[in-house]
Amino acid sequence: MSLTGKVAVITGASSGIGHATAKALAAQGATVVVTGRREDRLVALAKEVVQDGGIADTYTCDVTDEGQATAMIEDVVKRHGRVDVLVNNAGVMLLSRIERGLTDEWRQMTDVNVHGVLFPTHAVIPVMKAQGSGTIVNISSTAARRSRPLGGVYAATKAAVAALSESVRLELLKDGIGVTVIIPGAVDTELSTHITDKEAQGGIAALKQNMEFLQPEDVAAAVVYAVGQPSRVNVSELVIRPRMQE
Numbered sequence: 001m002s003l004t005g006k007v008a009v010i011t012g013a014s015s016g017i018g019h020a021t022a023k024a025l026a027a028q029g030a031t032v033v034v035t036g037r038r039e040d041r042l043v044a045l046a047k048e049v050v051q052d053g054g055i056a057d058t059y060t061c062d063v064t065d066e067g068q069a070t071a072m073i074e075d076v077v078k079r080h081g082r083v084d085v086l087v088n089n090a091g092v093m094l095l096s097r098i099e100r101g102l103t104d105e106w107r108q109m110t111d112v113n114v115h116g117v118l119f120p121t122h123a124v125i126p127v128m129k130a131q132g133s134g135t136i137v138n139i140s141s142t143a144a145r146r147s148r149p150l151g152g153v154y155a156a157t158k159a160a161v162a163a164l165s166e167s168v169r170l171e172l173l174k175d176g177i178g179v180t181v182i183i184p185g186a187v188d189t190e191l192s193t194h195i196t197d198k199e200a201q202g203g204i205a206a207l208k209q210n211m212e213f214l215q216p217e218d219v220a221a222a223v224v225y226a227v228g229q230p231s232r233v234n235v236s237e238l239v240i241r242p243r244m245q246e
């Protein structure tokens with residue numbers, strides 16, 4: 001499949017799944033606009049993409065800030081003329097028992113994982129409607145389907161991503177816009193390194209010892225599959241887990 005001529009915006013592209021997704025989409029010919037807060041990493045990624053023969057641009061953006069998220073999409077349209085693919089990937093997973101009441105971390109997860117999907121989505125809808133085409137890809141998690149101890153708030157945010165994705169899909173199905181939810185299991189990225197709760201850190205370390213995690217490229221391949229389909233196809237959901245994950 002070729003994505004030549006398509007413009008793809010990837011949030012949270014400075015590491016992990018977003019980073020791999022940007023590289024994979026660029027390898028198929030898409031112009032990738034890589035966004036996130038850590039500008040140095042975005043610049044390094046864009047250089048890598050260009051060295052590999054691709055086309056990349058960077059945009060530093062905090063997706064929890066509605067103004068920044070909206071300006072980011074508007075700027076991409078000014079610079080590149082269109083947005084064919086929006087990958088809402090930015091996310092945080094700060095696991096802990098609800099009983100601990102780490103309310104700042106709950107707010108951060110809700111801000112990034114839910115509002116950080118809604119703001120760019122809201123900004124891109126008029127752009128894709130005017131084009132009569134586009135695909136919005138939202139990264140949920142298997143946590144949305146199976147709540148575990150310590151993962152309540154994270155699971156709730158990822159269930160929200162799945163729920164709002166389906167609503168958006170139904171709202172836009174007459175506009176030529178597709179919506180895909182990717183539902184990955186455990187992936188080997190820096191996501192869990194931001195956890196502050198000792199019990200949760202221990203749980204992740206034990207999981208890593210007992211199971212081979214997915215690599216970010218495995219999830220990136222799922223995104224490429226979803227956005228590379230003919231316009232009549234909407235890949236609504238893809239679940240991808242490590243073989244050993246319950």
Ligand code: NDP
Nearest residue numbers: 012014015016017036037038062063090091186187189191
């Ligand atoms: P990483 O921590 O490697 O990547 C998270 C990305 O989100 C970073 O690029 C980070 O960039 C960005 N981000 C965080 N906060 C903000 C913000 N306020 N504004 C903009 N960008 C932000 O983790 P993963 O690659 O694993 O995670 C990517 C997505 O995949 C997340 O939504 C996660 O929930 C989901 N997922 C991950 C799984 C896993 O096991 N790893 C499993 C299932 C789903 P920066 O700090 O530069 O802003």
